[in-house]
Amino acid sequence: MILIKYIMKEICKNQLIILILLLLACFCQKSIKVLSLSNNIPIYWIFLYLFLSIPDLGKLIIPFSLFLSVLISCYRLHMHNEILAMYSCAVNKYVLIQSICMYSTVIAILSLINLAYLAPHCEQYKENIFFKMKKNTYFIELIEKKFYLLFDEHLVLFIDNIKNGMLNHVFILKRVQNIDKNVFSIITADQGSIHYNFNDKSQLIILQSGMYYEIHNTQLLCIPRFVTYFNQYRTLVHDKYQFLRDVNKSVKHMNINQLLISSELESYIELNWRLTLFISVFIMPMIALFVMMNIAYGYLSNFLLAVVLYVFFYMLHIMLYTCSVLNYMNIIILMWIINCIYLIILLLMNVWESFRFKCLRIIFIYLLKK
Structure with missing residues (x-):
């Protein structure tokens, strides 16, 4: 012993x-x-x-x-x-x-x-x-002229200029969800800002004075199609609850x-x-x-x-x-x-x-x- x-x-x-x-x-x-x-x-x-x-x-x-x-x-x-x-x-x-x-x-x-x-x-x-x-870390230090891949890689954000906390000349490319996976939207705006919603722990980007386009990549030539002008446009860039639902589905957990x-x-x-x-x-x-x-x-x-x-x-x-x-x-x-x-x-x-x-x-x- x-x-x-x-x-x-x-x-x-x-x-x-x-x-x-x-x-x-x-x-x-x-x-x-x-x-x-x-x-x-x-x-x-x-x-x-x-x-x-x-x-x-x-x-x-x-x-x-x-x-x-x-x-x-x-x-x-x-x-x-x-x-x-x-x-x-x-x-x-x-x-x-x-x-x-x-x-x-x-x-x-x-x-x-x-x-x-x-x-x-x-x-x-x-x-x-x-x-x-x-x-x-996404929005603490926004960098001009940089592409941000957000929202589980369904959204691309580009900011040409940042001044006094405002986003100037903003470009967004996002996949249109719940409709057709082959449809993409392009949003351009003169100004924008990032807002944090404390109620549902999500982050929104709010754009002013811009244009909305759509692209259907099933077409032979993917040419943006103009849809409308807008004075204000809101889009979700982070959804914590959706993320937690996806995480809980993993077999590793x-x-x-x-x-x-x-x-x-x-x-x-x-x-x-x-x-x-x-x-x-x-x-x-x-x-x-x-x-x-x-x-x-x-x-x-x-x-x-x-x-x-x-x-x-x-x-x-x-x-x-x-x-x-x-x-x-x-x-x-x-x-x-x-x-x-x-x-x-x-x-x-x-x-x-x-x-x-x-x-x-x-x-x-x-x-x-x-």
């Missing part, structure tokens, strides 16, 4: 170091993404966004950090001759297997809570925070209970992806252990082989998870084929050492008889 605690302590210590380093690297990437929006974002929004990103990052980082910690721990035990000392004291490999299984069970429980409930809820809140940051009762094929893929992440907490550390113990090419080559197996496993799953060409049911079947292949690899590695010794024993007996 003391030996098991010692091995688990080594793995835990290495995993914490790896986990912190990976999180810091991911935080740098997330910070660049957020700061690229504007320099006027409140600092507490940035820290809140990074904090809410931890559960989503943990879905991949936790299995990877556990995998690397097992590899590093096995390498360290080998370099200090501790594995040789265990074998000399009649301690077999099953003590290592038992230690990693017990530790993986603890990590798997934490990972399951994160995958099932924590990450989906935090991802939804994080998207809302990111939306607020984007909404606040559904907890495990919602995925189980959902009848959409996209939900089945998300469910199987989370199950794959969960079982990888058990499969990949054990593969790392058996690769380091059983394949006698040297620890450095074994280390590289284990990393290649891990990268290949997740590359295949990520490609399937993000693939939109295959049928949904085919994606699920291929996911579990890959899981079964790696499970077979794990079982073969488990019996490889005893099988190798049996083969050597049979060959030795055969040579003695001759």
